[in-house]
Amino acid sequence: MNIESIYLLNFRNYSEQYIELDPGLNIFYGENAQGKTNIVEAVYLLTMGKSHRTNKYNELVKWDENDTRIRIRFKKEDFQYDIDYMLKRNQKKQIKVNDIRLDKLSDIIGKLNTVIFSPDHMKIIKEGPSERRKFIDSILSQTKPKYYYNLSQYLKVLAQRNILLSSDKNNSIEKYLDIWDNQLVDYGSKIILERQLFISEIDKKAWEINKELSGGRENFHLRYMPSVAENKHDIKDIKEAFEKKITESRAVDIKRGTTNYGPHRDELNLYINDKEVRNYGSQGQQRSALLSLKISEMDYIKDEIGSMPILLLDDVFSELDKTRQGFLISFIKNVQVILTCTEYENLYLGDKSGYKVFYVKSGKVYSE
Numbered sequence: 001m002n003i004e005s006i007y008l009l010n011f012r013n014y015s016e017q018y019i020e021l022d023p024g025l026n027i028f029y030g031e032n033a034q035g036k037t038n039i040v041e042a043v044y045l046l047t048m049g050k051s052h053r054t055n056k057y058n059e060l061v062k063w064d065e066n067d068t069r070i071r072i073r074f075k076k077e078d079f080q081y082d083i084d085y086m087l088k089r090n091q092k093k094q095i096k097v098n099d100i101r102l103d104k105l106s107d108i109i110g111k112l113n114t115v116i117f118s119p120d121h122m123k124i125i126k127e128g129p130s131e132r133r134k135f136i137d138s139i140l141s142q143t144k145p146k147y148y149y150n151l152s153q154y155l156k157v158l159a160q161r162n163i164l165l166s167s168d169k170n171n172s173i174e175k176y177l178d179i180w181d182n183q184l185v186d187y188g189s190k191i192i193l194e195r196q197l198f199i200s201e202i203d204k205k206a207w208e209i210n211k212e213l214s215g216g217r218e219n220f221h222l223r224y225m226p227s228v229a230e231n232k233h234d235i236k237d238i239k240e241a242f243e244k245k246i247t248e249s250r251a252v253d254i255k256r257g258t259t260n261y262g263p264h265r266d267e268l269n270l271y272i273n274d275k276e277v278r279n280y281g282s283q284g285q286q287r288s289a290l291l292s293l294k295i296s297e298m299d300y301i302k303d304e305i306g307s308m309p310i311l312l313l314d315d316v317f318s319e320l321d322k323t324r325q326g327f328l329i330s331f332i333k334n335v336q337v338i339l340t341c342t343e344y345e346n347l348y349l350g351d352k353s354g355y356k357v358f359y360v361k362s363g364k365v366y367s368e
């Protein structure tokens with residue numbers, strides 16, 4: 001899959017910009033605060049329907065303007081797609097795919113496939129479980145529309161249930177809880193099963209990549225620690241275990257005013273040689289672990305959708321040492337890459353042939 005062109009109108013610090021990309025490597029360089037990440041953000045926005053760095057859509061519109069527009073033309077399996085994203089301040093977004101308007105904005109997810117990698121993603125390794133759940137959810141949402149649906153339904157039900165739990169307690173609460181619990185278990189169990197399958201796939205891939213990256217010295221493993229139904233691999237068993245747990249914990253849930261068990265509390269643990277990477281990994285090991293996860297993510301998406309996603313490397317490539325740069329370059333031979341950096345002279349590009357260099361300055365892109 002590859003992007004042919006990006007058109008930006010009043011997006012962030014861009015007034016009007018048209019960029020034609022190389023099917024291989026695209027390097028955007030320039031000083032800080034010039035608009036490099038804004039380009040990555042535009043591509044991500046059309047991948048997931050939301051920005052990777054803000055939930056406030058108005059921020060995306062150029063300060064002195066009222067509406068923004070992004071148009072990306074890309075090819076996937078010999079089909080050409082145009083995604084047109086239009087956003088007016090404080091109004092509903094509008095998205096068109098090949099000139100046909102989407103009824104549901106979330107239908108945009110899964111059309112354009114990308115893997116994003118920025119220094120911020122170190123959080124996946126270093127911070128709490130919600131970052132790792134986000135990692136899982138964004139990949140599964142891109143590749144399985146049903147997963148995205150189940151997850152958003154689950155989160156809606158969860159929010160409703162929590163409102164009920166934290167409201168004035170009276171006798172009728174139990175009756176309503178029954179209804180929410182049923183739905184919570186139903187959507188939640190499907191999520192648990194998908195996460196299980198996903199993690200066992202990624203575990204195999206990441207183990208192999210990390211093995212090579214570490215010269216055979218490291219055993220990198222992922223372990224899914226669901227909040228309920230651990231070691232259950234059948235949807236019926238998962239449901240049963242979840243149901244049991246939620247019934248048992250009802251009194252505590254009511255007392256604390258929140259839902260204490262379910263996929264929103266799942267953990268994903270990462271280990272190198274049986275030690276948790278987050279607490280015991282060296283900085284080098286942590287970087288390798290993240291790189292392995294990101295390469296696995298690309299490979300997983302390729303397996304699922306049948307073509308390689310586009311790789312967005314925001315400010316991260318120059319941070320890798322030569323060995324890791326070389327490793328990544330060898331993996332992405334046939335991948336379209338959008339890479340941002342402040343200087344590109346010292347990047348190790350191996351035999352990556354065919355690339356385009358763009359200079360970014362004050363919301364303008366100059367092709368070199």
Ligand SMILES: Nc1ncnc2c1ncn2[C@@H]1O[C@H](COP(=O)(O)OP(=O)(O)O)[C@@H](O)[C@H]1O
Nearest residue numbers: 012013032033034035036037038059061062063
């Ligand atoms: N809505 C907006 N309107 C105009 N300029 C914006 C808007 N949002 C961000 N900017 C500007 O965009 C620049 C940051 O762009 P960014 O792509 O993050 O920079 P970098 O090149 O460092 O990656 C800053 O100069 C910021 O002031």
Ligand SMILES: [Mg+2]
Nearest residue numbers: 036037038315
């Ligand atoms: Mg940046």
